[in-house]
Amino acid sequence: MKKMKLVMVGNGMAGVRTLEELLKLAPDLYDITVFGAEPYPNYNRIMLSPVLAGEQGIQDIILNDIDWYKENNITLHLNKKVERIARKNKVVVAEDGSEAEYDRLLLATGSNSFILPIPGNDLDGVIGYRDIKDTNAMIAAAEKYKHAVVIGGGLLGLEAANGLALRGMDVTVVHIMPGLMERQLDNSSAKMLQSTLETKGLKFMLEQQTQELVSDGHGHVKSIRFKDGSEVPADLVVMAVGIRPNVELAESAGVYCNRGIVVSDTMQTYDPSIYAVGECVSHRGITYGLVAPLFDMAKVCANHLARMGIAYYQGSVTSTKLKVTGVDLFSAGNFTGGKETNEIVMHDVTGGRYKKLVLNNDTLIGAVMYGDTKDSSWYFQMIRDGKNVAEIRDQLIFGQSHLGNAGSQGQNLAATMTDAMEVCGCNGVCKGTIVKAIKEQGLFTLDDVRKHTKASASCGSCTGLVEQILASTVGGAYAPQATTVKPLCDCTTHSHEEVRKAIREEKLISISQTMMFLNWNTINGCAKCRPALNYYLLCAWPHEAKDDPQSRYINERANANIQKDGTFSVIPRMYGGITTTQQLRRIADVAEKYKIQTVKVTGGQRIDLLGVKKADLPKVWADLDMPSGYAYGKALRTVKTCVGSEWCRFGVQDSTQMGIDIERAFDHMWMPHKFKVAVSGCPRNCAESGIKDVGIIGVESGWEIYVGGNGGIKTVVAQFLVKVKTHDEVMEYTGAFAQLYREEAHYLDRTVHYIERVGLDHVKKHVIENEANRKALYARLLYALEGASNPWAKENINAREFESLTI
């Protein structure tokens, strides 16, 4: 089949991102031609400020070098401005007369600096701040001249002013409004920003209107004169008063424009064969000048160009971060508020910290932070998710506190860390390495950073730090994805919820069926989605969906824990931590017979045999004659107990027996992640029930049940769920909570993450307030567990998994 022709006008970040997304979806659909007016391939425009500030060179900010275009068979015309579009013949014509026919045309013409219509605006030394050319002109001016004036106290103007000051110029920022960055900051934070920048040597003239730019008599600017008659010397004037969508070409071709090129939710213009993305478009009346929304548009546009036709762009919530070293500010959403909204404010003048949160009813809709932005991603995520914050409202202003985040020396403020300090304790990644990778590799998302640097890619405890570094390095380009719409993995556009819903409602019972129904874009998924799907199917359709061992991580396939040398560890169950002399004798015999190197007592009151060869596993299990402890699984792990009222002089309940009963009743239970339980016989809580997924504490009059605790990466104390009287009630409430978590949590979310997402009130509603629902949940769990048996039993072992071949 003959390929269709796609022509793209404009070679910037939005357009090229669209091509990248398109090539991922449909690499062979189009012959692609690109026209760029600049002499450079696609570069990272948001990194112009660091280039100006002397922190980076031009070469460092190229995102797609010339070879990238070659490798993807894209015909690239650099330095060629397209002059007109002949829509009737579907041809674009460039200034030099070169032409290209198209079946689909993509306009990504970006925006231009707005140049004030004042006398002298055409003098030498007067420039906008938009591209490499402008940046180079500023760098050259800084070498030659002394006085610079930046008109515009917005994001771009301040970054330009900061860069020029770092290059030794005497810089004055002129702003028409009474406060800086009025579109991103409220009065208080704007004042704080101004005084910080003043200590860095910048001068400010606020509420000043420019009358004219005065010539030195040789066509070069000499000074700037204001409406009040005052004058300030200026050898360089940078106009940073805003950008205007570049619609000249579209308008001349008769494509409907209104401020920007008007596009629908599918990024289509009024001419159905012409699409537009980026700063040049007007979508639902809004134009965007930040990178994050442009990338959202690119994804949607590519989806339609690839003829998949299922994506919609519905506008973006944007955030701002100023990329000026030593200044920490963040704003997002609607932070000015209105009649319907109310605010929570914290202002510490001496400490230089300011935080304002704007709420509409119980939903966070905007935030401004100055001096301490460590929780910016957390707030931004809530704004994007439209999450109800009623439960945490009284704590909201203090941010997301994590007790004992291990592995980052207790750091929680990326800005105060030096380049040499370690951010990711698992993979040994320093702050400097992350910053360098973000700048040089052109990374924009957390996933990008994880892939390239491995920072936060293992245990994830330093994710918040990495997000802060990313946000302060790329500024407004960083936008955490709304969790509600986040795809399960790269193989699909569907979220966890959508996938689970489809499995339930369409009664999908196999992985391949699910992938087909939901239009997976890979043949058989990846190592991320297959285990999730396998679990979701087993959870939704017990006894009907068939377990797929090849979609399980090796530990669950081999029913043992793989170690770094490829051997395995074996932990048999000791219900409630109780063992016998016979069991201990067998364990000792097995350890000797199979020359097991290490025998270790675990934190979960069991015994771990380490260094078992895979081929020996079935024999070890047979000789042990004890059931699997599921220490390798996303499943019920241990139930930790204290000795309780049977022995302890303080014990008021038989916690040991309760632990044994729970561990037996809920054995073989597959879960979204590991699931730990503890039972203590009195409030002294020797079994550490406060940091378990379900923690049970015996009191004189019954049992208290706590949920969502975590003792691992993030130490989180479990929250009180309910107090019950009887043994049977403990079983029912625990089982119902476990089942709710099984049915609703995202795969690999612990109970703490799950409850953080849905709220404890939701759990209470289902498990406590509604008795019928609780009983139904409990019944579904018992049904799912019916007939489940020990995976180490001979009849359950797939011998082929453990035998190797020889030649």
Place this chain on the structure above:
Amino acid sequence: MNTWHEVTTLEEIPPLGARVVTTKQGDIALFRTAEGEVFALLDRCPHKGGHLSQGIVFGKKVACPLHNWNICLDDGKAVAPDVGCTRSYPVKIENDVVYLSLA
């Protein structure tokens, strides 16, 4: 000239799974894709020596069980941005019998 060693039958390797072959040159992992293609790689991840045979197979790749590096089954190369390569060996299938060459 390749010297072909008869190893096993196709049926003995689970689709989207692997088997380990013990050889004089060390352990070799035989992978089978969903389409029934078979590939052989040295059973060592170029990253930290993880046993690739124990990983999850998808498309024409395997995810190392230790740190989730993705390795291409046909040439043993790590998927970017990771960099590294493990040795690959020629495989042929005749009448559902799998042959491996250590050349």
